[in-house]
Amino acid sequence: MSDLTGPAPVTALGGAAFEGYVRVAEEPQRAMFTLRGDLSATAMKNAATGLAGVDMPGQGQAALNAERMVAWMSPDELLLTLPWAEHDKACAQLDATLGDPMLNWGDVSQARAHFSLSGPDGAVREVAAKLAPVDFSPAAFPQGSFRRSRMNQVAAAFWCPAPGRIEVICFRSVADYAFRLLSDAARPGSEVGLYA
């Protein structure tokens, strides 16, 4: 059954944004799928890369093409994101491609809250570094990096789609907590200058 039926889904915070020394914004709804199974299986690779139009990412990496992303989550898990408009088509295609019963997928589009940090590259990195035990330096976290980590007390995954931008997802129920943390970390007057 199509999730696109009925009223358009709302995101957890309705697109909240905070203008700090970097901009913190809740991102619009995106299609998001968890893919589980043997990452070297052809069907698995075809499912992910075919929909996203990117190559398979390595460990700690996300292969990106605008809203399309395949990210390495674990040795048997990928995260696939697509524009929301392609959600239904993607569900059908995943069903079709992942015929092997040990290649599985789940829809997690609405299980997550999704934020972006944008602004000067160094500032974006240090705001993230206030919250997660991740080396966000340009050398250690270049474009295309992906880390499963935490934001203070909640699970979170971070990736760098482009210089001056870091995106992060967490569970939907803690969206408000995450947004407050990110906004506080981006508060003007709390600049560190770590990556300046």
Next chain:
Amino acid sequence: MSSRLAKGGRLIDRGAMRDFTFNGKRMKGMEGDTLASALLANDQVMMGRSFKYHRPRGVVASGAEEPNALMGIGTDGHFEPNQRATTQELFEGLTAESQNHWPSLEFDVGAVNAKLSRFFPAGFYYKTFLWPRSFWEKVYEPIVRQAAGLGRAPKDRDADTYEHLYTFADVLVIGGGVAGLTAALEAGRAGAKVLVLEQTAHWGGRAPVDGGEIGGVSAEEHIAALVTELEGLPNVTLRLRCMGAGVYDHGYILGYERLTDHIADKSGPRHRLWRIRAAQVITATGAIERPLSFAGNDLPGVMLASAVRDYVVNFGVAPGDRVAVVTNNDDAYRTAFAMKEAGLDVAVILDAREAGGGALAIAAREAGIRVEPGRAVAKVLGGKRVTGVEICAQAGSGSTIETIPCDVVAMSGGWSPVVHLWSHCGGKLYWDTEHAMFRPDPEKAPTSHDGRAFVRCAGTANGEMLLSQVLKDAAAQGHAAALAAGFEGTPSGLPEVSEVAEIPLAPVWIMPAGASYDKRSKAWLDFQNDVKVSDIQLAAQEGYESVEHAKRYTTLGMATDQGKLSNINGLAILSDSLNEAIPQVGTTTFRPPYTPISMGAIAGQGRGETFQPLRRTPLHAWHEAHGVQWEPVGHWRRPYAFPQAGESTHEAVNREITTVREKVGLLDASTLGKIVVKGPDAGRFLDMLYTNMMSTLKPGRCRYGLMCNENGFLIDDGVVARIDENTFLCHTTTGGADTIHAHMEEWLQTEWWDMQVHVFNVTEQYGQIGVVGPLARQLLELLGTAEISKDELPFLGWADRLVGGIPCRLYRISFSGELSYELRVPAGQTLALWEALMEAGKALGVAPYGTEALHVLRAEKGFIMIGDETDGTVTPQDLNLHWAVSKKKEDFLGKRGQLRSHLSSPDRWKLVGLETLDGMVLEDGAYILDAGQNDRGQRNMQGRITSSYYSPTLGRGIAMALLKHGPDRMGETVQVTKLGAEPVAAKVVDPVFYDKDGEKQDV
């Protein structure tokens, strides 16, 4: 008097005056001052009173080691006690108050303690307050607490904010003195990513004050050049006002950055805690000068020799007009030169060494300074400040030879390298007899995960006391650290150093050597905790031979300064008393943090709204807007009830229950765990996890299941729906969502790795709404939901349907006993569905209901609740759930546990219902009394209440209980405890109070 000098002061800006207040008195300082230097400039030598005897105390040091000049800084929400005046930078409008006195600093009632000091020896508390035992808590402790303590606790909520910062480095350098900068440059040039932390506001440490020429320029100019080059390296980060607080396992280091303590604008974060991972750590933390132990060494005006010259050179402040220098080493002579150069008097240099000093002593004599070798301080004269010293021979028992007037005593007992950070993570020390100090033992360094050293000390912190040696060592350590971190640099050439040679010190632990008891009981070791030489000697005499015991008995080194000035002197006295060598007695343990760090910095963002994550369902805001009363369930908030205007919570719960029984209610069940189990072995997997059979479930159908742990105790329950041949959806309890998911993954990953199963926790992907009550179907039909009749969607079936145009999965499951549909809906459409249901249900009398109504509804039906009827020691059989425990299955988690004799005993407490004879509500958690007493004289029990509610449906109290042989005792009357009252009689009944045959849910 102490005063501002007409010129000098390398750190102050004489053009920028700063007003501040001390104990309400307005004073003026300068930009660049510390609070201590500004107070001295205002002739405020006395800065506080001591902890135990309330003796007048002045500033002793000029840095982080200061024990005396502790202040309450700031006002209201920005107030903090016990701040060191020596590390507090002055800013416009600063307010400071001294501590430990009443009614005033000048006149203090508590000072009477000093007169009684004979009666407060070491171990006083332990000895005095032993008897009678009952007096400790009620009498002695409150009095002791009232009299003791340092600053007052803040009354207001902390108005400041704090944050953390995670960062990573190849080489972390702690200490921005000449050694730290040299080491950093060496590592930086090699290409390592270097982070340098300096706790003060200035680079260079002591070198600019203590002099020497490096590469043909002054130390100060050399430092400026080092900083300039380091700033130019992109791989080097420099941070001032950031202290290396602690070194922990695996290269984890805490840095404590003070951001607004030095400025009037408090709008930004106050402190930032740097959480650093470094491959290599260099501690270039310098050394701390040791006081000398002579009678009256705690009077205001007695200071460390290095501090005296710091105030003169750095701040253009004269701690007094006339100084007597007392020393056992050459270095302190520099203080005499600094005083002289500033135009102040040097009354005398007392050099405890029989043969006197080296080149500096010669220079002093040449400058016309009176130098007295072999001489010591017999006693310091003065009350609230120094007026003079009586001098004596160091060798004797202290007969006064001469009295010399002075208003400052500059003392130096040698230097102790700051080995704290080296020691935090296990670095060991060795005793250097020549310099009388503990030094880091490079053979016994702190080691990391790979067993290799990850901390090294550099410069003075490594025990190098001469500038040329400091630079050589620092460069070598910087090079070695870079190499250990994987960077091969070319060692830089060392600059030419011009310095004065020094001759060794003579260890002097008590002055004079044969000091009488009278003198020893006035010779302070620990200024902050008022521990004297005589106290340590008494402790040794009483058998406290271990340094750790002597420390605790006397409280030496246990104050907020953690004995930075006192530890070595104290243990030298102890070893002398025990007739043992210092290294045999050993040091106490250095533990982080190096100096106290704020609780706010530790909490970081874990305060206020972000103290803890609050989990919100997609309907959270709706509930809030509709008068919800919340109940915390884990990190979630769930509606407890929705009281309407004029309604009590109890009335609301009753109304909600009646609405469900008679009309239709809506429940936000979004928090329930939803775990998809998928794969060819999904059925087999669930058969192992649940006590009952799940593999036989048909697609489209639901089954209630129980999960036990390996011991056979019930841990979770919920309805499992079979989606297709390979896919199941497992509902868990709210609290079980994450733990059961983890439980499943653990078994799959560690024991049943060969099973072809994947689990997906999709709890947050969906909201879930219970539409419950006899009118539930009617409500859904009002929203155009097709094919939901009893035949099309029977009880314990599920189907995908559109409800109000929104895609839902409808589960025909009931936790209330009524006709019920649980609607699983995508999270982003949950609110829309809820509002549509509320709107369409108006005509039917729909109302939302909360967890309390949910609880009562299920209790009326005799349904168990994980956490109420279970507590980790209850089996399914205890709850009469034998029907849900498969006899056919070969194995499942908990099967073997349940076969054990105690778990299968017929004497276990089992589930029953209870009704009071008068209809009242029993107390939740009450016990059911049995006859007689146990071997401890306690009344025997035979059961307990697990749930108890008022049932509006039945018009009386109902309860569920676990009772010994319960099911065999229907109709029996038992006695149930009641707090503060006589036991209550209750009748044992069937726990299903309502619709025993389940007709209402199956319509």
